[in-house]
Amino acid sequence: MAFWLTLASKISPLACHLRGKLRTTWNRQLHSFPSSRSSSCSDQLALTQVPYLSSWDAQDFQSTAYAKSLPYRFPRCPDILPPACSKWFIHNDCPPQPRAGDNVDVIQPSHGGHTTPSSSPPPPPPPSSELQPSFWAEYQDTLVSLELTSRNASGKQDFHRVEAPLSILLSYLSNTSPASSPSATDQDLPHPSASSTSPSNSKDHHSIYLAQCSLEDLPPALQLDLPTPSLLRPNSQSKPHSPSHSTSSPQPPRIRGDIYSSSLWLGRPPTYTPLHRDPNPNLFIQLAGSKIIRLLPPTVGDAIFDLIHTQVSSSSSSSRIRGEEMMQGPERSLLHSAIWPDHPETLPGSGSQPDSSTISSSPSLRDSPYSDILKRYGQEITVHTGDALFIPTGWWHSVKGTGAGVTASANWWFR
Numbered sequence: 001m002a003f004w005l006t007l008a009s010k011i012s013p014l015a016c017h018l019r020g021k022l023r024t025t026w027n028r029q030l031h032s033f034p035s036s037r038s039s040s041c042s043d044q045l046a047l048t049q050v051p052y053l054s055s056w057d058a059q060d061f062q063s064t065a066y067a068k069s070l071p072y073r074f075p076r077c078p079d080i081l082p083p084a085c086s087k088w089f090i091h092n093d094c095p096p097q098p099r100a101g102d103n104v105d106v107i108q109p110s111h112g113g114h115t116t117p118s119s120s121p122p123p124p125p126p127p128s129s130e131l132q133p134s135f136w137a138e139y140q141d142t143l144v145s146l147e148l149t150s151r152n153a154s155g156k157q158d159f160h161r162v163e164a165p166l167s168i169l170l171s172y173l174s175n176t177s178p179a180s181s182p183s184a185t186d187q188d189l190p191h192p193s194a195s196s197t198s199p200s201n202s203k204d205h206h207s208i209y210l211a212q213c214s215l216e217d218l219p220p221a222l223q224l225d226l227p228t229p230s231l232l233r234p235n236s237q238s239k240p241h242s243p244s245h246s247t248s249s250p251q252p253p254r255i256r257g258d259i260y261s262s263s264l265w266l267g268r269p270p271t272y273t274p275l276h277r278d279p280n281p282n283l284f285i286q287l288a289g290s291k292i293i294r295l296l297p298p299t300v301g302d303a304i305f306d307l308i309h310t311q312v313s314s315s316s317s318s319s320r321i322r323g324e325e326m327m328q329g330p331e332r333s334l335l336h337s338a339i340w341p342d343h344p345e346t347l348p349g350s351g352s353q354p355d356s357s358t359i360s361s362s363p364s365l366r367d368s369p370y371s372d373i374l375k376r377y378g379q380e381i382t383v384h385t386g387d388a389l390f391i392p393t394g395w396w397h398s399v400k401g402t403g404a405g406v407t408a409s410a411n412w413w414f415r
Contacts, residue, residue: 049380260415304370338368
């Protein structure tokens with residue numbers, strides 16, 4: 001009873017409605033659902049879309065998004081893209097376009113401090129992107145931490161991380177149909193279990209993902225292709241008011257230009273990051289491909305995560321991004337069904353094909369106890385090549401790679 005009272009205090013507008021609905025579905029969330037799940041287009045949540053900022057202007061971002069701790073997306077503008085976008089990938093089967101130089105700012109400001117957009121409207125995002133083979137050839141031996149996920153024909157999933165040469169990932173990503181056919185480098189990778197290599201499990205699905213790779217761990221040349229966005233540098237912000245004016249009204253929080261951490265994400269859909277929150281503000285840029293991101297305000301996300309934590313009864317459960325307990329087992333399934341009740345889980349390495357076993361065992365959208373919360377409080381954005389998103393501190397979010405080709409992102413946690 002104490003738990004339900006806590007939940008009600010956190011989400012008071014929906015407390016009475018949710019209490020009864022959550023009670024009736026409590027046991028079903030802990031076990032398999034016997035009924036089949038519809039995957040029709042009508043069985044999709046219509047969430048509020050993340051709003052746009054009017055420009056990449058630093059003062060507009062400071063006052064509208066950062067100071068108010070609200071998520072916003074930035075208008076797509078080719079001029080702000082880091083060199084990695086054009087050098088690392090082939091977009092829509094076209095060769096990369098030459099640039100004036102590598103050491104360019106993500107934002108090209110005019111004398112007035114505003115973004116200088118292209119004279120023509122931004123082009124639509126490419127439908128797909130692939131690696132630029134000639135570019136990556138010299139980085140084959142770079143050691144990185146890779147996430148290996150596999151699921152056999154019986155539905156058992158294994159997840160672990162290994163240190164391996166970047167060539168392992170590059171070979172996997174170069175195979176445009178990695179769903180169930182092992183790549184040429186599989187013999188170099190440690191398999192999660194001996195059964196995964198047995199002949200009886202020839203339909204195993206697997207994926208390899210470079211997730212949350214620190215930019216500082218990359219070769220210097222790759223770091224230069226992902227410069228810190230000018231928006232996050234101290235000189236991009238207006239100077240503080242003089243002391244004579246500072247007492248008239250409280251000053252909003254300011255960006256100090258301190259980059260807490262930065263990461264690269266590179267894989268082939270379906271990639272997945274479960275519901276979590278970041279300890280610092282986050283600027284996210286999509287370098288290639290597409291991802292869907294769902295967000296929840298801090299208090300609402302706290303309530304959902306607490307409920308799931310109670311269901312799994314795990315003392316080790318943590319909101320830390322990509323923790324082991326989040327990536328496999330019951331917590332992964334519960335987090336997914338809470339935030340993506342209208343999206344069946346997809347097999348690792350299966351492209352966009354849903355896992356038939358999870359379709360039959362997942363709750364239908366009308367049965368999900370979280371649907372009303374998501375529709376009322378949730379926000380969603382689909383980011384394509386060149387799109388950028390600001391995620392404030394404490395906002396819960398979950399990310400899915402989608403579509404054809406590779407998907408790549410970079411992000412900067414800042415203060």
